[in-house]
Amino acid sequence: MRFLLDAEQTAFARSLDALLTAADTPAVVRSWGAGDPAAGRALWSRLADAGVFALAVPEAYEGLGRRPVELAVAFVELGRHAVPGPLAETVAAAVLLTGPGPAKRFLPGLAAGRTIATVALPGGGPYVLDTDASDMELTVTGTGSAAETGTGTGSAGAELRVTQASGSPPASRVRRSLDAARRLSLPRAGGELLDAGPQVAAGAAEALRWARLTTAAQALGVGLALLDRTVAYVKRRSQFGVPVGSFQAVRHRLADAKIALEFARPLLFGAALSMDPADIAAAKVTACEAAYATARTALQLHGAIGYTAEYDLSLWLTRARALRSAWGGPGECRAAVLGTDALSGGARRCS
Amino acid sequence: MDLTHSPADEAFRAEARTWLGAHVPARPLPSLETAEGFAAHRAWEAELGADRWSVVSWPAAYGGRDCGLVRWLLFEEEYYAAGAPGRVGQNGVSLLAPTLLVHGTEEQRVRILPPMARGEVVWAQAWSEPEAGSDLASLRSRAVRTDGGWLLSGQKTWSSRAAFADRAFGLFRSEPDMPKPHQGLTYLMFDLRAPGVTVRPIGRLDGKPAFAEIFLDEVFVPDEDVIGGPGRGWRIAMSTAGDERGLTLRSPGRFLASADRLAALWHGRGRDPFTRDRVADAVIGARAYQLFTYAAASRFLDGEALGPESSLNKVFWSEYDVALHETALDLLGADGEPADGDWAEGYLFSLAGPIYAGTNEIQRDIIAERLLGLPRGRR
Numbered sequence: 001m002r003f004l005l006d007a008e009q010t011a012f013a014r015s016l017d018a019l020l021t022a023a024d025t026p027a028v029v030r031s032w033g034a035g036d037p038a039a040g041r042a043l044w045s046r047l048a049d050a051g052v053f054a055l056a057v058p059e060a061y062e063g064l065g066r067r068p069v070e071l072a073v074a075f076v077e078l079g080r081h082a083v084p085g086p087l088a089e090t091v092a093a094a095v096l097l098t099g100p101g102p103a104k105r106f107l108p109g110l111a112a113g114r115t116i117a118t119v120a121l122p123g124g125g126p127y128v129l130d131t132d133a134s135d136m137e138l139t140v141t142g143t144g145s146a147a148e149t150g151t152g153t154g155s156a157g158a159e160l161r162v163t164q165a166s167g168s169p170p171a172s173r174v175r176r177s178l179d180a181a182r183r184l185s186l187p188r189a190g191g192e193l194l195d196a197g198p199q200v201a202a203g204a205a206e207a208l209r210w211a212r213l214t215t216a217a218q219a220l221g222v223g224l225a226l227l228d229r230t231v232a233y234v235k236r237r238s239q240f241g242v243p244v245g246s247f248q249a250v251r252h253r254l255a256d257a258k259i260a261l262e263f264a265r266p267l268l269f270g271a272a273l274s275m276d277p278a279d280i281a282a283a284k285v286t287a288c289e290a291a292y293a294t295a296r297t298a299l300q301l302h303g304a305i306g307y308t309a310e311y312d313l314s315l316w317l318t319r320a321r322a323l324r325s326a327w328g329g330p331g332e333c334r335a336a337v338l339g340t341d342a343l344s345g346g347a348r349r350c351s
Numbered sequence: 352m353d354l355t356h357s358p359a360d361e362a363f364r365a366e367a368r369t370w371l372g373a374h375v376p377a378r379p380l381p382s383l384e385t386a387e388g389f390a391a392h393r394a395w396e397a398e399l400g401a402d403r404w405s406v407v408s409w410p411a412a413y414g415g416r417d418c419g420l421v422r423w424l425l426f427e428e429e430y431y432a433a434g435a436p437g438r439v440g441q442n443g444v445s446l447l448a449p450t451l452l453v454h455g456t457e458e459q460r461v462r463i464l465p466p467m468a469r470g471e472v473v474w475a476q477a478w479s480e481p482e483a484g485s486d487l488a489s490l491r492s493r494a495v496r497t498d499g500g501w502l503l504s505g506q507k508t509w510s511s512r513a514a515f516a517d518r519a520f521g522l523f524r525s526e527p528d529m530p531k532p533h534q535g536l537t538y539l540m541f542d543l544r545a546p547g548v549t550v551r552p553i554g555r556l557d558g559k560p561a562f563a564e565i566f567l568d569e570v571f572v573p574d575e576d577v578i579g580g581p582g583r584g585w586r587i588a589m590s591t592a593g594d595e596r597g598l599t600l601r602s603p604g605r606f607l608a609s610a611d612r613l614a615a616l617w618h619g620r621g622r623d624p625f626t627r628d629r630v631a632d633a634v635i636g637a638r639a640y641q642l643f644t645y646a647a648a649s650r651f652l653d654g655e656a657l658g659p660e661s662s663l664n665k666v667f668w669s670e671y672d673v674a675l676h677e678t679a680l681d682l683l684g685a686d687g688e689p690a691d692g693d694w695a696e697g698y699l700f701s702l703a704g705p706i707y708a709g710t711n712e713i714q715r716d717i718i719a720e721r722l723l724g725l726p727r728g729r730r
Contacts, residue, residue, distance in 0.1 A: 001356050001421050003645040004653070009352065069352050231723050246728035248712075251719035258718055259663050266642030267635070273354050282635040334631035338614065340622060 003266070005073065013073050016050060020081035026312045032084040033181040037133040040085055041116070047074075047083070048113020056094040056210065061107035066095070068210070068272040072217040076268075079221020079291075079323075082315045084181040086118040086130045088218065088327065092211040093117035093138050096160060096203050102194045106136070106162075120187035121204045124211065124327055127184035132174050135165045138194075139187050140204040155201030163191035179322035181315065209280050211327045216268055216284040219323045223261045223291030226298040226316050230254065234301055244301070253297045260290035281328065281336035288324040295320035354645065356425065363418065364425040370404060371433040382696065383439045384559035389473075389515040392439035396470025406444055406468045409452070413460060414468030420648040427604030428641075434608070442512055443467045443474030447520050450538075454579035454587050462575075463540075475513035475543065477521035477565055478588070481506060485713045487522070488533035488585065492567065494523035500573040501525070503541060506566050509707070513563035514552035518542050522584045536584035540576040547571075557690060557699040601668045603641035606675070609697070610637035613679050620682060629678040636671045643667070659721035662714040669704030669711060676701045 005013070023043050032040040047053070055071040057063020064070075071091065078087055094110050096119065097103045109115035118134040122143045131137045142157040175184045195203075231254060234245035244250050264287040271283035295317045299306045306313050324330065335341045356364070380395065381388035399405035400414060408423040409415025418426075438444065448467060451460055466472040483490035492505025503523055513519060519541055526535030543550055547570040552560030579587040610633045617623060617630040643664065651657060676698035680687040687694055705711045719725040 001360070001645065002353050002649050002652070003642065004649045005352055227723075231725065235724075235726065242728075243726050245719075245725040248716070248728055251723075251725050251728060252712070252715040254723055254725065255666075255715035255718035258722060259666055262660075262663050263636075263639040263643055263667055266646050267639050269352060270354060270638070270642045273352060279638075282638060285631075286635055286639060331628065334628045334635075337631040337634055338617070338622075338627065340627075 003269070005069075005269075009070060009073050012051075012070060013077055016047075016052070016074055016077040017080070019046060019050060020077060020083065023081075025081040025083055026315055029082050029084045029181045029315050032133070033176075033183070035132075035183075037085075040133065043083065044085060044116060045113045047078075048111070052078075053090060053094070053113055054111040056091040057107045057111040058103075061103050061111065063094075063107065063111040068213060068275055069269060071210075071214060072268055072272040075214045075217030076221040076224070079218035079223075079319075080225045082181070082222070082225070082319055084130075086116060086134055088211045088214040089118040089129055089134075090116060091214050092119050092121065092207040093136075095207040095210045096121075096138055096140070097194075098199075098203055099195045102160075102162075109135075119207065119211075121208055121211070122201075123204075123208055123332075125325070126186065127175070128187050129326075130183050131185050131188075132183060137163045137188060137191070139163070139189075139191065140200060142196075143201045143204065155198045158197060158200035158204070159193060160195040160200045160203070161191035161193055163188050177318075177322050179318040180309070181319070182322055208327065209275060209277055212280050212284045212333075213268075213271060213275075215323055215327045216264075216271070216280070216287040219284075219287040219291040219320065220261065220264055220268055222316050222320050222323065223257070223264070223287070223294040226291070226294045226313070226320065227254065227257050227261060229313060229316070230257075230294075230298040230301050250301055253301065257290070257294040257297050260293055264290040278337050278339065281333040284328055285330050285333035285337070288320075289330065291320040292324050354642075356421065360422055360425060363422050364429060367404070367407075367426050367429045368433070370402060371429055371435055374398060374402075375433045375435045379434075379693075380436045382559060383437055384514075384555070384557075384561040386515060389439060392436060393470045393473065395436050396438070396440050396468075396473075400469035403468075405440070405470070406448070406464075409448065409464065409468065413464035420651060421645075424603065424644065424648060427602035428607060429604070431602070431604040431608035432611075439512070440467060440470055440473055442476045442516075443472075446476055447474050447540075450578060450587060450590065453590065454538075456575075458575065459578070472518055473512065473516045475510050475516035475519040475563075477507040477510045477513065477519040477541075479507065479509040481508055484509075485710050487588070488531075488536075490522060490524065490536070492521075492523050493527065494525040494537050494539060494572070496525075497571070500571055501537070501539065501577070503539065503547075503567045503570040503572055506564065508564045509553075509562050510565050511562050511707075513543060513550055513565055514560040516543060519565065520578070522588050525581055525584075533585040535582055536588075537581045538578040538584035538587045539572050540578065541567075541570055541572050545570050555699070556702060557696065601672075603637070603644045606637040606640050606668065606671065609672075609675055610634045613675060613682075616679060617682060623682055626678055626682045629674070630682070633671075633675045633678055636667075636675070640668060640671065659717050662709075662717040663722070665708060666705075666711045666714045666718075669701075669708075672701040672704050673698075 028039045028043050051064055052074045054064040055067045059065050097106050116134045117136050118128050118131050119138045120128045121140050128137060139161045142159045143155050173185050177184050234250055235243055237244050267283040267286050271279040299317055302313055305311050380391040383389055383392040396405055403416050406415045407418050407426045411417045480490045480492060494501040494503050507521055522536045523539055525537040529535035547568040549566040551564045553562050555561040613630055613633050676694060679694040680698055
């Protein structure tokens with residue numbers, strides 16, 4: 001029992017933080033949202049060089065083995081720096097590609113950052129993220145309602161298909177998210193059949209878990225960044241002759257944000273250790289609620305400057321809202337915690 | 352990063368579970384805030400103490416098992432999962448004992464700790480005064496030097512358990528002319544039945560005499576009952592306050608057990624859709640508190656001191672406890688109203704959490720200043 005990150009994991013976080021701090025991610029986010037993914041792709045490639053995507057890929061396919069704790073460490077940093085793109089989706093894609101043929105064909109590219117993937121899974125919402133900036137879109141269909149639960153019942157008709165970049169939807173079919181950096185479109189029908197059968201439904205349920213875990217980690221990072229930026233702001237912004245950070249109403253809101261984020265953190269790493277669906281759901285809802293509450297606090301304490309698109313705070317504010325509904329909203333996650341959805345496999349004790 | 356326990360720790364857990372399975376009273380004891388319940392709980396402490404389960408983390412020499420923080424956490428998980436009674440000795444065990452283990456003399460430890468472990472002497476804390484609550488440094492009760500000891504005079508209030516307890520500990524102003532209010536204070540232990548002591552029980556929200564006012568009129572305390580030397584009370588008390596808010600006042604085991612009970616109630620009441628999200632949050636909150644505590648314990652075992660993080664902990668558990676009980680009462684509806692129901696009793700008890708041990712407003716100020724680095728403000 002030593003429930004702390006080790007020196008190597010902490011160093012990994014620090015090196016990603018340094019890389020991303022130097023990369024001017026706000027500019028990258030803005031151009032990605034404007035439909036110019038070049039800077040985002042360059043950053044993606046550097047993140048891959050640092051090993052981020054290889055953490056979702058088995059060693060047999062040029063990855064580092066699936067390492068959820070390290071992946072969570074990395075995604076907290078991606079969230080802190082508001083890195084754009086289908087990040088959790090690429091992890092989910094790597095987890096979906098387990099058949100030897102597709103794995104050999106696609107996983108090395110995902111691990112190396114040459115391929116950006118996005119996915120549409122049962123239970124994952126109506127839209128796929130950033131398909132216009134991705135190299136491939138994976139789609140799981142035919143699982144039936146029971147298959148969304150991952151139980152395998154009625155999942156014999158499940159199909160995993162891929163469409164490649166050349167089939168990107170026309171720009172007119174891409175919708176902007178309320179987060180200006182996220183671009184949404186409906187999943188495409190057809191494409192090349194990669195695999196079919198119950199194992200596809202099981203793989204989709206597994207991929208959903210990894211997408212939820214990494215989304216939770218990103219949300220925690222978003223919340224931490226919002227808190228840091230707001231603390232810095234209220235220390236330098238003066239009203240009535242004193243820093244606004246000396247007002248108790250301000251101090252107490254920030255203390256509440258700190259409490260919420262610091263209690264979301266152990267849930268995240270506990271979930272990464274167990275990979276239990278209920279633990280992951282608990283981490284997802286808690287990290288997203290904490291990040292969102294912090295976003296509201298950040299906006300309120302920044303005042304009007306926070307309510308502008310020009311000021312960088314907006315990049316994190318809207319991300320917190322979008323991540324809250326991505327890959328299982330608060331209601332779905334809470335149902336999973338209580339064992340009332342089939343993903344969690346029934347009621348379970350908390351300890 | 353690891354949440355599994357060593358085979359030796361798991362064996363300890365199994366031993367505790369077996370013992371508790373054989374000894375936990377089949378029916379709940381009466382409330383410990385009544386004379387009858389206090390006596391029953393004292394007897395339970397004696398039963399725990401006889402097999403050295405009352406204070407597992409203490410040194411064996413004083414009645415404990417020398418087991419570290421992790422085993423204490425495991426024991427608490429088992430204790431509350433087994434439905435074992437609330438601990439009447441808690442003020443002494445979790446507030447006074449850690450102070451004596453660090454700042455006390457060996458004579459004090461040998462004299463005071465073993466009877467505390469056996470429930471023979473139950474302690475009340477006597478910190479607050481009518482004009483000194485969260486602003487503890489403003490207290491006015493005084494200790495005046497006399498032959499071989501001190502004479503205590505003044506008034507303490509909100510003293511938990513004092514209605515039935517045997518002894519108490521608190522701060523007294525021994526050097527009234529010091530320039531700063533937290534200087535010149537002395538930490539003393541005194542007998543609640545000594546000449547000059549009047550205890551007036553105060554009914555809590557539920558009417559039970561769970562705390563009391565203590566009036567002191569030249570109460571003699573011998574030198575041997577000064578903790579850590581005259582005039583050093585503030586520093587010593589602050590280390591106790593840290594413990595109170597920190598790891599050992601509210602164990603995760605207690606909340607895990609409560610959340611399990613709530614989830615079972617919810618499943619048993621048709622999975623009421625109106626409370627679903629709050630029940631889930633109670634289950635999540637217990638797990639978060641458990642894991643937060645494991646992380647804090649890991650840092651402590653690495654040699655880090657527990658600092659202002661304990662303020663995060665205090666706000667979290669005290670507000671969690673209220674929300675958990677509110678959810679249960681809302682789920683029960685009118686069935687939850689009778690005051691002798693478990694959830695109603697727990698609810699009334701939980702309401703004190705955000706107020707005592709340093710109000711949550713004070714804790715938020717500590718978080719703002721010491722964890723976030725915000726400028727000091729007018730309170």
